[in-house]
Amino acid sequence: MIQDIIKKYKYKLFLIAYSGGMDSTVLLYQLLKIKQINPKISIRAIHINHNIHSNSKKWQDHCYNTCKKYNIPLIIEKISVNVIQNIEEQLRIKRYNLIYKHLFNNEILLTGHHLNDQCETLFLSLKRGSGPTGLSAMSNETIFGKTKIVRPFLTKTKKELKKWANLNNLIWIEDFTNFNTNYDRNFIRHNVLPILEKKWPFFLKNCFRTTKICKEETKLKNILLQEKIQKFLHFNESLNIKSFEDLKEEVCKALIRYWISLKNIKSPSYKTIQRIYNEIICSQKNINLKIIIQKNEIRCYKKSLYFIETKKNIKNMIVFWHDTNHKLILPNNLGYIIKNNTEGMNIPRPQNSELINIRFQCDGKILILGKHKQKYIKKIWQEYNIPPWLRNQIPLLFYNNQLVSALGVFVVNQNIKKENQNEWNISWINSIQLNYYDNFIFN
Structure with a gap:
């Protein structure tokens, strides 16, 4: 299986998720054997110390010594999760985030997941009430950012891997937390699957077939949905x-x-x-x-x-713009506002004594430029087709406590224009997507 992977991919960089357990140890040694025949392949390993057992440091040292013996670069990362519920999921997320950080763009991550793991994942999906996508369990290959995770042992049972490990006199560590049946996966591993295998020796193979059928059905459904959703x-x-x-x-x-x-x-x-x-x-x-x-x-x-x-609620926030020669960065990744010479919204310039500030909430009636009747601002948002979740994200320009403009949307009609009051142009630079159908547009 590993030979097939090496033949399939033109680049030959591999990072092994190496726990020191039996599965990843077999993976490491099989890759070493292949490297003897094909020295062009590059092997690295990464060990994640979860710090959940008193022997965690000993297991880390074992991995270090093994990799040093065979001249394999080893990355060691340590994590800890201070949670009581769903600790397996939390550890898995942190583990893969750390691994991804160290992966090269043209490097494949190899894991030692086998057929027993696949069946355990299937049962966990059943427990959650998953549909065909969840029941597909793990794939032989999974897109992982810019690269891939490949699981070469997914059709091999744990017994088959253990037989190979014993024939080759391999030494591995036993993680005793794997026997703690308080964890869902361990409960399935020790209390469920052995009984089913004893009754039906072919059960694991049939589980794999079920995951494969679900995967194919999901793939077909997605092909059809991809075409249909375009409408x-x-x-x-x-x-x-x-x-x-x-x-x-x-x-x-x-x-x-x-x-x-x-x-x-x-x-x-x-x-x-x-x-x-x-x-x-x-x-x-x-x-x-x-x-x-x-x-x-x-x-x-x-x-x-x-x-x-989901955005932070900023409707009560006030941001002062003291130096208009520099752009004003807005909260919530809403971009920035900047003074322009020719572009942007043309609005009255403030008096020297007026404080320029940005707010995100305004109530009451206002009269906007070009209109003849005051309206509540909620009604104005509706007329401009501004969705409710954007209404407290649009920067409102104030001079002292006087609303001047909703940047990119409207300018307030100044009933009495101050004598000799000049005008200036202000732009709100943002990444809010335009909507051709609803016409909420910001500039």
């Missing part, structure tokens, strides 16, 4: 749901899930997708409704779904 995507990646009421519920939910998958975040739960369907697609009372997904929000505006990064 509903606006150019700014919002999802047009005007005609969703004419689609079957299963199709709607599949499109929503696929649309969210394009954002490269962890797939939301079935319950979350059902909420989006029930509370947004099927409901007429979805005004300003938001559904939280990790650090993001699903919002609906004018029959379109938006995937929004």
